[in-house]
Amino acid sequence: MRRRKKKHEDEHMDESWLIPYADLLTLLLALFIVLYAASSVDAQKFKELSQAFNEVFTGGTGIMENPSPGETQPPSDGEVKSSGAEKEEKKEKADLDKEEIERQAFLKDQEELKEIQKKVNEYIKTNNLEVQFVTKLTDEGLLLTIRDNVLFDSGSAVVHSADLNVAKELSELLVMNPPRNIIISGHTDDVPIRNAEFDSNWELSVMRAVNFMKIILENQELNPQWFSAKGFGEFEPVGDNGTAEGRGLNRRVEVLILPRVTD
Template sequence: MKKRRLHNHEDEHIDESWLIPYSDLLTLLLALFIVLFASGSINNDKLQQIMISMNSALKGQGSSLIMKENAGVTKQLQNSKGEEEKQQEKEKLQNLMGQIEDYIDRRGLNKVISIKDEPKGIKLSLKDIILFESGSADLKGNSLMILNDLLDLIKQVKNPISIEGHTDNVPITGGRFKSNWELSSARALSVLYFFEEKGIPSNKLQFTGFGEQNPIYPNDTLEHRQANRRVDITILKTD
């Protein structure tokens, strides 16, 4: 009877320490499958690191290594996603720029609208003559169709839009506005309101009036002053 009780007592204390490395191994395999599923392929060096961790897990040494490996996998996935999103945005903006260039060419608007890829985004410059009467901030009737056409293209992307008003250095005398600051701001705001009415969310829009402070050319000729009077519409990059 005594031997039997001893035998039963030993049965109640079965060594289950093998479950720890086994659970670590399952966790590591799960991390591996996540990486393979997310990227479709895996770097050889990264795979080798994972295999080392798996080997350590089998030897009962893998808990801390698995935690580090999982952190590395998460960071790698986040970086990969960020780079992919940046590349997708770049391709969309380049495609948009090509479509706008085609529109400008087809409509014969090269003398009044220009487009340029700048570090902060794709910038459209529209001379004031196509948008406003002299000294006015009210959009002209024929400008609405052009802005609407451009907006149909711009709506393909969800990037923020910056609208800037610019004037030449000729002082304003009389009329509705007291200065070029006010005129440039009012013109930018008119374009902003038009975009908002056409469905661009207000939190994606911003405007600035620069007056005569940012000329493209010296204000020394009629042609240069006309070029300086403009509204710049920039589809901003988000990176």
């Protein structure tokens, strides 16, 4: 009896190739989705999709985590205007704050000058010097005007010995903490002067200012670096040189106490 070989009819085909095939299809699908998303003008959707694929394929770190430079969308007109308006608003607020600080500093400085003026006026009243001394708060500072006949003889720049105490007492009123810049200036009328000592009213006015300042600075509490002297001759009159009264007003020495803050 002839034996027949039994053929193995249940032999199965190897299906291991399906796994890489499925992975390949998944990757191709992902690629097409990314290409489609990249062609869309909606940058926000692309960004969200990129982040999702990064998390799936690379654990959140990869080239898809950051969009390429070509896909970076510029800010909209509304965003630009909003940002510009905010910057302008902040700048205006800063300017207003600065102006308010400066205004408050100016007002405080003016109050200090008024206090100094009050002290000088009390001194003038106590010594019956209302005719010879006048104070005025101006835009340039506190101005003290002294008639020249109080301090000097006609045509002379030497302070009367009898008035030395007036100058020294005045120096006490100029002691301030912190100190202020002080300008002492000399003025004359327009009557020409020519003597052995001076060739012009301008020279006379300069020396009167300098000599008066020297006496003021004998006060050791005053620092010379805060003082300066000027001579204007007849060129800044405050009265009419055509009258005796006007010429008397023009012959003067002025002490200007400057503000620390200007408006």
